[in-house]
Amino acid sequence: MTSPSIVWFRDDLRLADNPALRAAIDREEPIIAVYVLDDGSSGLRMPGGAARWWLHHSLASLRERVTERGGVFLLRQGPTAAVISELVAETRAGAVFWNRRYGGPERELDTGIKAALRQRGVEVRSFAGSLLFEPWTVRTGSDTHFSVFTPFWRACLALPAPRDPLPEPRELHGPRTAPASDDLDDWQLLPTAPDWAGGLRETWEPGEPAARVRLREFLEEDLPHYDTARDEPAAGATSLLSPRLRWGELSPFTLWHDATRQEGAGRFLSEIGWREFAWHTLFHFPQLATRNLRREFDAFPWPRLKPTRLAAWQRGETGIPLVDAGMRELWHTGFMHNRVRMVTASFLIKNLLIDWRRGEEWFWDTLVDADDASNPFNWQWVAGSGADAATYFRVFNPELQAKKFDRDGHYVSEWARDAPTEPIVDLGETRKAALAAYETMRRAR
């Protein structure tokens, strides 16, 4: 009589360095891998359109890899807690393992599931797989959490080094008869009418093997001049690993292990540090996507939304070349170079005076790498309302930014060749209006 182990996959769509999967292997019972597509009833934020496209293909890749190794990979849809509970009953599973999540609704859900299963005598264990440093382990001298990045990251680096990554299993043994699974196509994660995913297909190959290829390539070819070239959107020198980390195709432990062995990786690793900082911030402030972290920004006098301006920004029709290039890269590829993200975000917030939440929602729907922490965190960083944020009066001038970081215009001509050239707003005047609005907010305190 067997009592299978369930490995519940979530934001960790990989075989290598997967501690939950490792624990199941060590338990030496048949393994049932499962991914649950929640129907939204649990308060979780559903992935946006581009993210669903990625999820589909990453799941397809992982399922194939599990199957190749003799395992089973199930797809189930419904309210998460009920789905897991039913699966345990149906398979008479003796254990459920997963890697931890750090968002508010996710933690609440996972805690409840853990308690309920344990009450039924099921072994439940969760593991650290998605963050190098778990939020409750990084504390200031006065036992609070950090609100400034530099001391935060210094404190992380002073902790015991992240563990070595775990090897990828060669074989997985499933139960004699596989439980039923949904058909991935029935989940309708891919866009159909219209199919707008052509640019995504041209740009990306989701899945763990391609993630590993890109990591190798980045470390060998791009990391040596990451410090300078990373700021130039046409240089192609950024890692492009953000969606790999978002979906867990690549473990941060693997990244850490490989990068720290190379000279001059400090800058890149500190970018990984910003990802950690964003997740820690979300852990301590679960409403990050909807509420200003700095409450004084609640008094910011956002004018009534002008939908045509928001639409012009979304479509890359602002008449500002670097902004339009960025927004078109985003629409086409599901990705935008980091510096251009800052410029387009600054333009929406400070030149169009549109609430950062509208921008956050658009990026959520169009980015393949948007996650619950980094996306709202970075929007609040630009808005000035976030943790260790840019002060509001730091307004990017997209023309100057283009001059500094896209001197030859390669990026703009790649993405905004036929974009309008008449700016919808005057950069100088709108900058002044934004500073005045900021001043109004400060006086309102």
Next chain:
DNA sequence: TGAAATGTTGGGGCG
């Protein structure tokens, strides 16, 4: 992980 305004300095043209 800003930009613009304002201040300072120093070389060169010129009377």
Next chain:
DNA sequence: ACGCCCCAACATTTC
């Protein structure tokens, strides 16, 4: 040779 002015180039302050 000198003072004056102009203005780049850089530094500092302010938003």
